Amino acid sequence: MIEVKNLTKVFIQKNGEELYAVNNLSFTAERGEIVVLLGVNGAGKTTAMRMLSTVLQPFSGTASVEGFDIISNPQQVRSNLGFLSGDTGLYARLTAREVITYFGHLYDVEPSNIKIRIQEISNLLDMDDFLDKKVDFLSTGMRQKVSIARSIIHDPPVMIFDEPTAGLDILTAKNIVDFIHRCKNDGKCVLFSTHIMREAERIADKIVMIHEGKVLAEGTWQEFKQETGLNDLDDIFIHFVNRIKDEEIVNEF
Amino acid sequence: MNFKKILIIYKKELLDLFRDRRTVITSLVLPIVLYPLLMIGFSSMMSRQEMKLEQQQMLIYLNDNILDETSIRIESELQNIENLQIMPKIDFYDETPLYELLKDKSIQAVVDLKDSLSSTGYQVLIAKIIYDETSERSSKTYRKISDKLFEIENELVGERLQEIKINEEILTAIELKKENIAPPAQMLGFALGKFLPYLLIILTISSAAVVSSDLVAGEKERKTLETILVSAARRNELVIGKYLTIITITIITVLLNLFSMYLSFHHIFSQYQTDAGGLQLPIGNFALILVLMIPLVTLFSALLLSISTYSRNIKEAQSYQMPVLFGGIMLSMVSFLPGFELSFGFALIPIVNFSLLIRNIMLGSFELSHLFIVVSSTIILDIIAIYISIRLFNCESVLFRTAEEKSLKFWGKDKKNVFTPQFGFLFFIVMLLALFYIGGKWQTENLINGLIRTELLIILLPTILILRISKSDIKKTLRLNQTNPLNFILIILLAFPILVLVGLLMQMINIIFPIPESYMESFNNLIQDITIWKSLFVIALLPGICEEVFFRGYIINVFRKQGIWKSIIITAVLFGIFHLDPFRMVPVTLLGIWMGYLLFKTNSILIPIFAHFANNSLALLIGRFADKMPYFEKILKDGEFPFWWGIPAILIFVFLLKIFAKINDKSCFNALELE
Ligand SMILES: Nc1ncnc2c1ncn2[C@@H]1O[C@H](COP(=O)(O)OP(=O)(O)O)[C@@H](O)[C@H]1O
Numbered sequence A: 001m002i003e004v005k006n007l008t009k010v011f012i013q014k015n016g017e018e019l020y021a022v023n024n025l026s027f028t029a030e031r032g033e034i035v036v037l038l039g040v041n042g043a044g045k046t047t048a049m050r051m052l053s054t055v056l057q058p059f060s061g062t063a064s065v066e067g068f069d070i071i072s073n074p075q076q077v078r079s080n081l082g083f084l085s086g087d088t089g090l091y092a093r094l095t096a097r098e099v100i101t102y103f104g105h106l107y108d109v110e111p112s113n114i115k116i117r118i119q120e121i122s123n124l125l126d127m128d129d130f131l132d133k134k135v136d137f138l139s140t141g142m143r144q145k146v147s148i149a150r151s152i153i154h155d156p157p158v159m160i161f162d163e164p165t166a167g168l169d170i171l172t173a174k175n176i177v178d179f180i181h182r183c184k185n186d187g188k189c190v191l192f193s194t195h196i197m198r199e200a201e202r203i204a205d206k207i208v209m210i211h212e213g214k215v216l217a218e219g220t221w222q223e224f225k226q227e228t229g230l231n232d233l234d235d236i237f238i239h240f241v242n243r244i245k246d247e248e249i250v251n252e253f
Numbered sequence B: 001m002n003f004k005k006i007l008i009i010y011k012k013e014l015l016d017l018f019r020d021r022r023t024v025i026t027s028l029v030l031p032i033v034l035y036p037l038l039m040i041g042f043s044s045m046m047s048r049q050e051m052k053l054e055q056q057q058m059l060i061y062l063n064d065n066i067l068d069e070t071s072i073r074i075e076s077e078l079q080n081i082e083n084l085q086i087m088p089k090i091d092f093y094d095e096t097p098l099y100e101l102l103k104d105k106s107i108q109a110v111v112d113l114k115d116s117l118s119s120t121g122y123q124v125l126i127a128k129i130i131y132d133e134t135s136e137r138s139s140k141t142y143r144k145i146s147d148k149l150f151e152i153e154n155e156l157v158g159e160r161l162q163e164i165k166i167n168e169e170i171l172t173a174i175e176l177k178k179e180n181i182a183p184p185a186q187m188l189g190f191a192l193g194k195f196l197p198y199l200l201i202i203l204t205i206s207s208a209a210v211v212s213s214d215l216v217a218g219e220k221e222r223k224t225l226e227t228i229l230v231s232a233a234r235r236n237e238l239v240i241g242k243y244l245t246i247i248t249i250t251i252i253t254v255l256l257n258l259f260s261m262y263l264s265f266h267h268i269f270s271q272y273q274t275d276a277g278g279l280q281l282p283i284g285n286f287a288l289i290l291v292l293m294i295p296l297v298t299l300f301s302a303l304l305l306s307i308s309t310y311s312r313n314i315k316e317a318q319s320y321q322m323p324v325l326f327g328g329i330m331l332s333m334v335s336f337l338p339g340f341e342l343s344f345g346f347a348l349i350p351i352v353n354f355s356l357l358i359r360n361i362m363l364g365s366f367e368l369s370h371l372f373i374v375v376s377s378t379i380i381l382d383i384i385a386i387y388i389s390i391r392l393f394n395c396e397s398v399l400f401r402t403a404e405e406k407s408l409k410f411w412g413k414d415k416k417n418v419f420t421p422q423f424g425f426l427f428f429i430v431m432l433l434a435l436f437y438i439g440g441k442w443q444t445e446n447l448i449n450g451l452i453r454t455e456l457l458i459i460l461l462p463t464i465l466i467l468r469i470s471k472s473d474i475k476k477t478l479r480l481n482q483t484n485p486l487n488f489i490l491i492i493l494l495a496f497p498i499l500v501l502v503g504l505l506m507q508m509i510n511i512i513f514p515i516p517e518s519y520m521e522s523f524n525n526l527i528q529d530i531t532i533w534k535s536l537f538v539i540a541l542l543p544g545i546c547e548e549v550f551f552r553g554y555i556i557n558v559f560r561k562q563g564i565w566k567s568i569i570i571t572a573v574l575f576g577i578f579h580l581d582p583f584r585m586v587p588v589t590l591l592g593i594w595m596g597y598l599l600f601k602t603n604s605i606l607i608p609i610f611a612h613f614a615n616n617s618l619a620l621l622i623g624r625f626a627d628k629m630p631y632f633e634k635i636l637k638d639g640e641f642p643f644w645w646g647i648p649a650i651l652i653f654v655f656l657l658k659i660f661a662k663i664n665d666k667s668c669f670n671a672l673e674l675e
């Protein structure tokens, strides 16, 4: 599971001003649950997920993954985490099998287990045909499968997906969505980010809406609908954005 | 850290790189084919050249004014020289047409035979050979003819001695025997030693550059970096694995270079064995060079890895690597230069030290102490560089640098803004080139005149023009403001301790990097030759005005946004570079900082101009009148201050500086900072 507490990230911009890319973010994601981080471009989704995967250090606040703290125990956090984002690449000059094996080694999977895992994953995702082809020669869909395989070679209890479907065609995107559901069924904790309302609605058990680094609202669509009395997803989102703006104006006085 | 994981990363990177055509070509294929090709080209060119020289016909004109037994004998002997022909006789009124023929290379030499009598009554035949030293063919003809004439002379003298019954041997008081102590291998080593370090260092850096740009910047570009950062590998394991990869490939490159070099030399010289007298290159030298290259390789790998880590993509990495490559090429070229010997000072400068050391090894004469200094100083730099690259790799603001919208517009936002760093740099570089090419030419034609023209036309005029074009308020930009008259007196007083301190600094630099003497002389001559007023004008007043207007009037404003001290220091460094003199670079830069400080402290360009003038004239006057001051003569004549002078000089300097700071209390420093 993931527990995020008051996570904050400040970037110093070129003009010297501070940018609170993530501002006091808190939420939890349980096992067997799909939590969606929903926000427009620049909302701070990637930054938050990068902090969770210990690639970036938080400015303040903290979080834990499977009980391991991201600041004091980054090594364990990464071992328990699978990370996949829409724009990650692969080593084009290696074969699919070499890529997956490499990450198996990096994640400390036993060499003998790596082979078995690759076979399992290959059966699951139907990769047998191109396992020994160089990534350079694979289609986008095939690469996406290699990326998935790469991120789950160590069978992590927690999966983080940062806009994994961005820029993919429907069929490839469906592969991923199916895979995410399978993760959920396997009892994994899944954190998923997107800026597409409909996608969030379709797969989320819980939605955390963020805007300019801050949490707008947390709950299910049903709860949001009841709370706002609105029916359209976009309208709901805009409603929440306006609400936080009003609050800010009030706070200034 | 887990060594097993480093090994995994290392193996994967090697596998990945060996599948990359670019790496394979630059690191493996190039060294293997380059040397044989070089050798083949070189040797065929050499033998062609030699054959051509051997077979060349030599045509000479013989002007025999005597036509007696001896001269006819000479003519026939000359005709016997292989490939030499004597032109048919023509009637000339004077020698002018012969010179023409020599000049257009239709003949190679003119031999003019005249008769005269010595006091002893014997005939002395005067043979004048006219030839063209710049032509290889003509020089060779001259050598052949003069050798032949010597031979004939010996015979003639022998005959004369026999006539008066004296043994010929009486003439041999000294028998000259030549033995060139440079054995052929050393001669070859000499030529190679000059070229080898250069080639080796360049191939090393370029191989390390290709590999390192791929390893981090390449991963950023291909969006794979994040996937390994989120893996269970630690950052240090990643960076060390990558570092070892760069080192490995680069060492393989060095090894292949040396091996290929060795083989191709070996091959060529075994072919030449018969006539080249068994030239061989000891393989031990190649092995030593290989071992020695390791610290240099590790240093460059760390440096280039840092650059790659900092860059967002391969293209950016390559553009940042360019200066490193250029610097490497420039520095490694010292092995070409005559007169540069490995000394303690040079042993501390990276690349230069290796270049000279490798040259010495090729010549078979190097000192172990130098080798030790070179290696240990490089290892220290190495450790620093590795530390930096590991730190960089752990620094998220470096690893995740965001794209900045950079516009390479030289003219800032509004078109006429010449006060942007980009434009300032461009302008500086144009000025530097003009100084080097045009100013240099003027100064070799006529030093004094050239200096005046340089200062006025190359430095002052363009600066004023630029300020005019920008339509800026010249008076305000240049800070042509009134200032406290006391400042002028203080500046004169300050010039004394500054002179001593700069002198001492030069002395220290001289200890580490001995300044060639010829260099000092030419400067002294400059001061001695002209009248005192003229030299004050040329060496003190003009530079004071022109250089200060350029640097403290324009350049410093370009960097004002960077903050006061940064603008002072950047300007001073450019000022140091502008003097095109590596030996004075440091003192001149320090003086530049001083001028910048004076400018901002007084908010008037008059003070740095005056200080520039005062410093230069003081140095000039003391050099001039040293001999009139009995006590100081010895000290000043050689330009050597005792080191203890440094202490009072510093004390006086600090004391005067305090007064100066007090007078200019309402300094514009703070106000400027807020500007
Ligand atoms: N390394 C960085 N340095 C400075 N600013 C950054 C950096 N990374 C992201 N940002 C800024 O932080 C904000 C949030 O970005 P991000 O987390 O990528 O948003 P999202 O993934 O929701 O689109 C953006 O305004 C972005 O410009």
Ligand SMILES: [Mg+2]
Pocket: A045, A046, A047, A162, A163
């Ligand atoms: Mg994002």
